[in-house]
Amino acid sequence: MPRQPILSVLGHVDSGKTTLLDDIRESKITEGEAGGITQMIGATEVPIETLEDVCGGLLDQLEADITIPGLMFIDTPGHAAFSSLRKRGGSISDIAVVVIDIEDGVQPQTEEALQILQETNTPFVVALNKIDKLNGWRTEKELFTQNIQLQQDHVKQQLDEKIYELMGELNEYNVVADRFDRVDNFQQKAAMVPISAKTGEGIPELLMVIAGLSQNYLADELEINEGMGRGTVLEVSQEKGLGTTINVIHYDGTINKTDKLVYGTASGVKVTDIRALLEPRPLQEIREDKHYNEVDTVTPASGVKISGKDLEGVIAGAPIRTCSEEELEEAKQEVEDELEAVEFETKTHGVVVKADSLGSLEALMRVVEESDIMVQKAEVGPINKGDVVDVQNEEAENQAIFAFNTGMTDQGELAVKDKDINVFQSDVIYEIIDNYTEWKEELERKRREEALSNTSRPAKIRLMPDHVFRSSNPAVVGVEIVEGVLSTGSSLMDEEGDRIGRVKSIQEQQESIDEANKGDEVAVSITNATVGRNIEEGDILLSDITGEDYRKLQELEDLTTAGEKKVLEEIVELKDRKDPHWKLG
Template identity: 45%
Template sequence: MSDTDTHETETRSLRTPIVAVLGHVDHGKTSLLDKIRGSTVIEGEAGAITQHIGATAVPLDVVSKVAGKLVNPDDFDLPGLLFIDTPGHHSFTTLRSRGGALADIAILVVDVNDGFQPQTVEAINILKQSQTPFIVAANKIDTTPGWNPEMDAPVQQTYEAQSDRARSTLDSSLYELIGELSDAGFSADLYWRVQNFQNNIGVVPVSAETGEGVPDVLTVLMGLAQRYMREDMEIDVAGPGAGTVLEVKEEKGFGTTLDVVLYDGTVRADETIVVGGMNEPIVTDVRALLKPRPLAEIRTEDRFEKVDSIAAAAGVKIAAPNLDEAMAGAPVRVVRDREIEDVIEEVQAELAEVEVSTQEEGIVVKADTLGSLEAIVSTLEEEEIPVMRAEVGDVAPRDIRFATTADEPKHRTILAFNVDVLADAADEAEQRDIRLFDSDVIYQLIEEYEEYVDEMERAQQQTVLDNITRPARFRILEDHVFRQNDPAVVGVEIMSGTVRNNSFVAKFEANEPKRVGTLKGIQEQGDDVDEARAGSRVSVAIDGPTVGR
C-alpha cells in the first residue's frame, strides 16, 4: 500500500447527509423546517444544534432525543442530518453536484387536505429527473376535524389516541394522497408499513404546527440514510474541498461573497479556489471563511465569526476577491496540491454537464441559477418549445436585442425565472415588441407562454380566414334592377357563402364560370356594408356588365 493510500484511509470519515425540503407553496415547507429546528433547539442543550450558512446541522444525539424510543443512537454511525434552510424546489435545483442533485435525500411536503398541487407535480418531476430518494411528509394532520393534538408526539402514538371518526377522516385523505403518488409512478404507503424503502415511498403523517410526527420524520430520514446511503457518505475529510454555490451575495465589509454547501473535503482560509463563472471559471484566494455566530451571541454587531477551516458537510460563506461573475449553482473546488489548470478543467467539465441544449431558432431563457436553467430548458424540451439562448442572470438590453433576431414572431420572447428585468431592458423590450414573461414558478412561466402562443396563432388563423375569398352565389331579384351599367346596381338574394366588396363576379353558362365584373359596393337597408351572408337581401353595385340585356 502506498503512502497516499494510507493517508486516504486514515482521513476517510462519514459526512452528514444533506436534506432538502420541497413542496407546493403554503403546504408548510418552512413551518416544518422551523419545527425541526425549534424542537431540536429546545430538546438539545444550547448550541447542540449548529446554524450553518444556508443550512442547519442536527447531530445524531439531538435526533435521538427528539425521536425518543424511535431511535437507538447505537444503530447509527452517521453524524446527523444537514437541512438546507431555503425550502422549495427552486433551491433544490440550484444545488447540483457532479451532474446530480446535491441533496442526498429530500422531504416532499404535501398538505394532507389539498393533495397534489401544480408545484407538487413539478417537485416530483425534479426528484425523478435527479433520481433523489425522498419521503413524503403529509402535513397539517392537526386540521383533521375532531383531531386532539399531542404536542411533539410520534405519529402512531397520537393516531391511536384519536377518535374513530378523526382516524377515518385522516385515513381517507392519506389514501387519496398515496393514490396520487401511484398515479405519478411511485409505489407508496404509510412509512411503518413499508418493508423496502428502495422500491416504495414512505409517507409520514405530520403536523408542523403541533410537532406530531416530527420525531418520525427525523427517524425515517436517519434510517434511510444509514441503510441505503452510508457508502456514499464516505469522504476524504482532509482532501481538497468540493462544494456548490447556493447564493452569490453582497456582504457589508466583505464585498461579494459566496454561500457554499461543502459536500466533500475541507476548505481553509487563504487557499486558492476555482469557482464556476458566467463566462469562465474564476480563480481566487479565500480571504475569509465565515459561519453564523451562535444564537446566544446574535446581538453582537458582527453576524459572522471567522473560522480557519471547515469540513464537509457544511454550509459556509466564502469571502474572496473577483466573485462578481460567480454563478449560483456553480461548482467550487479547492486547488491545494493540484495543478490549477487541472482544477479549472474539472470545473469546466462540471459546467458542461449542465445539459442546456439550444437551437438556431427559438426563445430566450434567463434564470437565477444553473440548476433552475437546466430544469426550465428540460421542461421546455418536453413541451417541444425551442430555446435559442439560455443563460444565468438578470434580463439585460443585450438579451432583448438577441430576442429580436428570432424569425418567428412567437419566438421573440424572453422567459425570466426568478431574475430581475433591468429598467432599460424593459424599455427596449417595449420599443422592439419583445414579450417578457417572468415568474418564480416554472410551470406558470411556461403555461403563460403557451397561452400567449395559442392566442397569437388564433389571431393569425382569423386573419387568414378573413382574407380567404370563398365562392358565394347570389341571384338578381325580379324587378330589382335599379341601374343597368357603369356600375350596374341591382337587388340580390345571397344563396350561399359570403359576398364581399371587391370580389370578382362570374356568371355560370353551361356550368362554366365566365367573369363579368367586380363587386364595387353593398348596401343593406340603405347602409353601406363590407359583406353580406347567405339568406340576406341586399343591393349591390357591379362594375363591368350591363344588366337586363
C-alpha cells in the same frame, strides 16, 4: 464519523414547505441550550442532540439510536434551490422531503418535483401534510404513532382512504409508496409520513425516518473525502466592505482559508485566492444583524460565505473547488467537467432563456427541450438589453424571453417595454411553459383568423327584387345572404360558373362592413356587373373561389361555418364541371 446528510424540501405552492422548515428550525430547543439549532448560509443545521430531543419518545419506543451527527436542511424550499444544488451526476441533496397537501394530492409542481428527483436519483420521503384538517381529527399527542390510536374509527378510515388515493396517484409516476409504519422495504418503497407542519404532529416520525434512511442506506455518500473542498454556489451577493461574495453549500472535503478557489463562470473556469471564510453567528443574531465569524477551516456539510480577491463572472449554481497549488489542475478539470455537463444545444433562431442559477437553467431547459421550443440562447442572470436585441427581429412566436426565478436589469426592462417583447417570468417552470404555450396558441389563432379574412369566403347570395340602387359602373344592388359569408374583395359567378365581377364594398344601414353572414340583407357594390345585361333581380350568385383560396379554406376549415362548408361543396361541384383543373391554379 460520517457527515450530516443534506436535505431539500420540495412540493407544490401552499403545500406547507416553509411551515415545515420553520417548525423544524423553531424546534422546542431554546436558544443557548445544548444542541441548539444553527442557521448557516442558506442552510439550517439540526444537530444530533436536537434530533434526539425531538425524537426522544420514539427512540425509546423503537429502541433505536441516531448515529449521524445531525441533519442539514436547505433553507430555501422549492425546485429552484434544489435545482441549483447540483453536482456532476446528480444533486448535492442526499435526500429530499416532498411535501404533499393531504387534501390536494399530486399537483403540477409535485409532478415536477418527482420528475427532478427521479432524474437525479435522489431518494425521498413524502410528508403528507395538514392531517389536522381532516374532519374530526384530534391533536392530543405530538407523536403521530400515539395520536392515531386516539382517533375515532371513521377518522382513521378517512386517513387511510386519503393515503390509498395518494398511493394510486404516485404509482402513475412510477413511485411505489406506503405509510411509513407499513413499509417493509425502504429501498423499494417511498415512506409517507402523515404530519401537521402547523401543530408539529408527526415531525418526530418524519425526522426519524429521514435519519434512519440516511444512516442505513446513505453511508457511502456521507463519507467525507480528504483533500480539496467541493461545493456549489447557492447565491452571489455584494457585502459591504467585502465586494462580491458567494454563499456556498459545501458537501465534501475541507475548505481552508489558504486554499486556491476554483470556480465556474459562463465563460469557463477561473481561479482566485480566498480572502475570508465567513460563518454566521448564532441563529438569533444572523436574523437581526447578519454578522459573521471569520474562520480558517470549514468541514462539510455546511453553508459558508466566501470572499475572494476576484470573483468576476461567478454564477449561482456553478461548481467550486478549493485546493492547494499541487491540486490546482485536477480541481480546474473537475469544475470544467461539471460546466460541460450543463451546456445546452441552441439554434440560430428561437426564444431566449434566463435563470437565476446553472441548476435552475438546467431544470428549465430540460422541460423546454421536451416541449420542442427552439432556443437561441440560454444563460444565467437577469434579462438585459442584449436579450431583447436577440429576439426583437425573430418570428412572432420567438419574440419571447423565459425568465425562471430571475428579474431584469433597468436597461433590460426599458428595452422590453420599448420593443414590446413578451416575457414569461415565474419561479414555477410549468407556469412559464403553460403561459408561453397559451400565448403561442393565441398568436396562431390570430394569424389564422387574419389569413381567413384575406381569403374569399364561400357565399351564396340572392339579388332582391326592387333593390337596384345603381345599374352599372359599379352596380349597386340589395342582396340577401342565403348561405355562407360574403366578404369584400370576393369574386362572384352565376349558377353556370361564369364570372360576373368583384365585391367592391358591402353596406348595412349605410355603414361599410367587411363581411355579411347568412340572413343579412345588405347593399353590395359589384364591379364589371350591369343589371339587365349579366345580372338580373332575383338571380342567385356564388363566390368564385380560386384554387389558392380553396387550398387556404381547406387549411382553415375549423374556422369556417357549416353553411360555408355546404356552399363550398356546391361551388367546387360547379367549378369542377366547368374546369377540372381549376384547383391547380
